[in-house]
Amino acid sequence: LGIAQLKKIHKYLKLKKKLHLFYKNLFDNSDFKLLKPIKECKSNYWLNTIVINNNIKIKDNLIKFSLKNKFYVRPLWKPINELEPFKKFPKMNLDNTIDAYNRIISLPSSVFLMK
Numbered sequence: 538l539g540i541a542q543l544k545k546i547h548k549y550l551k552l553k554k555k556l557h558l559f560y561k562n563l564f565d566n567s568d569f570k571l572l573k574p575i576k577e578c579k580s581n582y583w584l585n586t587i588v589i590n591n592n593i594k595i596k597d598n599l600i601k602f603s604l605k606n607k608f609y610v611r612p613l614w615k616p617i618n619e620l621e622p623f624k625k626f627p628k629m630n631l632d633n634t635i636d637a638y639n640r641i642i643s644l645p646s647s648v649f650l651m652k
Contacts, residue, residue, distance in 0.1 A: 552648040553582035559651070560585050560644060568595075572641075585644040586613070593639045600642060613641040 542549075557571075557580075564571045569587040574580030589596045596612070603610045616638055618628045 549648045550581060552651045553646065554580075555651045556646065556648075557582040557585055560587075583646060585646045587642050587644060589640045589642065591640065596640060596642060609645055611643050613638050613643060 557574075560571050561573075564587060569589060572586045572588065574582070589599070600610055600612060616631060616634045617623050618626070618631060618634075619638075
């Protein structure tokens with residue numbers, strides 16, 4: 538399975554970039570900001586995410602609306618310090634982490650979406 542996928546890696550990377558460009562065009566003139574690759578790096582476009590402007594309610598409503606319409610988005614991974622087994626441990630200031638968690642949604646990013 539791994540070798541078969543490696544033989545198609547260039548095709549997959551092209552499809553993932555095509556999907557990213559589709560999302561870029563979709564969100565360019567919207568209230569949502571698609572995270573862009575870092576210019577100094579070569580992205581594999583593995584995960585497409587949007588950032589919402591400081592409104593958790595919009596994020597939650599967008600997730601519910603998307604799932605209801607069979608567009609399977611998901612929130613950013615919950616910060617580890619918020620998971621039950623780790624709540625009791627010391628932590629530093631995580632304001633930026635909490636802010637990102639409250640405002641980021643991961644979009645479907647499968648190569649099969651652009652076929």
